Amino acid sequence: MRALVRRPSPRMAEGLITHIARTPVDLPLAQRQWEAYVAALRAEGWETVEVAPADDCPDAAFVEDTVVVYGDLAVISRPGADERKPETAGTEEALRGLGYRIARIEAPGTLDGGDVLKHDGTVWVGLGGRTNASGLEQLAALLGPLGGRVVGVPVAKVLHLKSAVTALPDGTVIGYEPLVDEPATWDAFLPVPEEPGAHVVLLDDRSVLMSANAPRTARLFEERGLRVVTVDISEFEKLEGCVTCLSVRLRG
């Protein structure tokens, strides 16, 4: 099991914000938090592969947004924010080097990986923020032959679909309800009591990685029989990032 990561840019403090107010980022702390995030993945058995740094791109650490990986296919994204478009070249190079087939979202399509939630053959794509209808249609055409069924979901209250919802190993979709546009999209929707609790990275079929900033949600997951690993990512949360954005898991 491998995961792509990308170290934070020295310009990270200039990262984009859309829905929250800017508060100063502590860069040395962000760098330590990133190292600890990578160490947590490794401790859980994930080999981490670093995408070449993109130091001129303040948001480069949010590597998830640059690609959607499905089976042996890497769909290189076309980020909705122009500032982030140069981030994709390094991701493409890394995945080509790992042997993935490469496809690309082309203009006028835009799509951020953070808008794409996959579970068991269904691929929900958030529309309204960084991803547009053309990006969704292109992704659907690329994943359809591989068995991926793409479903559009409105996103207006937060940056990305996965800023609102993610899925537990059993497919239960979790979200902090005030920020979820249409909770009824999912049959198995579980509201969580804290905003940073809405994001999990699946480590294996009974373990999740989540922000240290959501202790009540962590207890809720433990009561459901999950093992919870926490990381402090406060400096990334100041830029609307969450645990999912900092890696791309490669399961193939």
Ligand SMILES: NC(=O)NCCC[C@H](N)C(=O)O
């Ligand atoms: N997948 C994600 O949720 N990515 C977070 C990206 C945050 C970054 N500051 C941005 O606005 O693009």
